[in-house]
Amino acid sequence: MRLSTVILPVRRWSEGGREVWQRAEELGFHAAYTYDHLSWRSFRDQAWFGALPTLTAAAAATTRLRLGTLVTSPNFRHPVTLAKELISLDDISGGRITLGIGAGGNGFDATALGQDPWEPRERADRFAEFVGLLDRMLTQDVVSYRGEHYSAHEVRNIPGCVQRPRLPFAVAATGPRGLKLAARYGQAWVTTGDPKVSNGGGTPDESREAIRGQLERLGKACADQGRDLAELRKIMLTGFTPDRPLDSVDAFVDFAGRHAELGIDELVLHWPIADSVFEADPAVFERIATEGLAQLGPAR
Template identity: 90%
Template sequence: MRLSTLILPVRRWSEGGREVWQRAEELGFHAAYTYDHLSWRSFRDRTWFGAVPTLTAAAGVTSRMRLGTLVTSPNFRHPVTLAKELISLDDISDGRVTLGVGAGGNGFDATALGQEPWAPRERADHFGEFVSLLDRLLSEDVVSHEGVHYSAHEVRNIPGCVQRPRLPFAVAATGPRGLNLAARYGQAWVTTGDPKVSNGGGTPAESHEAIRGQFERLGKACADQGRDVADLQKIMLTGFTPDRPLDSVDAFVDFAGHHAELGIDELVLHWPIADSLFEADVAVFERIATEGLAQLAAR
């Protein structure tokens, strides 16, 4: 199992922003991700910076760990402009970028450009065309496309990605259409658990069972695409289930063990932020980063 972190873009670069990304690499995290939102929930009226510039800056002060979004969505992104930014970021980072991508939700991003929120079917339609066009833009030198939601006219993306044939996609999905996209285009699949369990006051055991069901549906989607489900990495963004893995090193080891048994091979922990949903003891967090996987392996 790999251990990664997610650093929300809430710190000025000159006031701790740089240091937290450097510290993440020092602690040995496999990857450090950030949200790709214009604002998010309780942080709407707090400091919040853009994902791609933040990751570009992080690429300049790190050298080993991977960088990425968890997740980018079609809510305010267009595949043509996003592809150019990603190719540039992949070059600047020397091929360390993973694009986490999802359908998005009905949060602040959904109406920031003045549009009405999409219905679930519209959201899925946009997501499908978004991912398929982005796949082409990141792997072909010249792309033209006339779609229902997106168009591209003789778009040049030379020299392309450092990573070939393109940088990897980590597709966040639990519904049938999204899982089919993960099976077709993804190098990884992302889950946050089942919100029905968490929002409904469910137990950790119920959460584990729900994730087991997601794995079964992912396996079916891969079979439908003629693909071995083992080819996909399975990433879990933590913090949205009834479990409390950051309470202690022992709690993390127990959490990681249960999810490794389910098939998760990368856990992503939110970097602690005081006075927020992601508040946690920084000392415990750092112990988990440096000791957690070793203790899991020793079980």
């Protein structure tokens, strides 16, 4: 199992922002991600910086840490401009970028460009077209395309990604159409658990059972695409289930072990932010980062 973190873009770079990303590398995290939003929930009226500039700065401030988004969505991105920025970021980082990508949802910044909220079918249609075109943009030197929602006209993306054939996609999905996209285009799959369980006051056991069902459906989607489920990494962005893995090292070890048994092979922990939904004891967090996986034992 791998352990990663997600660092929300809430700090000025000159006032601790740089040091957090460097500390993530020092602690030995596999990757450090950030949200790709214009604003988010309880942080809506607080400092919040852009994901791709933040990742570019983080790439220059680190040397080994993988970097990425969790997640980018079509809410305010276009495949043509996004592809150019990702190719540039992959080059600056020396091939350390993973694109976490999802359909997005309503609320927060979903209508920031002045569009009406998308109905579920339209959102799924847009996401499918978005992912397919972005895959082409990152693997072909010249792309022309005209779809229902996106177009490209003789767009050049030379020299392409450092990572070949392109940087990896980590596709966040739980529904059938999203899982099909993960199976077709993904090098990894992302889950946050089942919001129906968490929002409905469910238990950790019920949460794990829901994730087990998600993995079974992902396996079927992979089989339909002629792929082996083992080809995809299974990433869990924590903090959205009934569990409390950051309460102690023992709580983390139990949480990680139970999810490893399900098939999850990368856990992503939110970097602590005081006075927020992601508040946690920094000392416990650092102990988890440096000691947690070692306590799982060879069987996990």
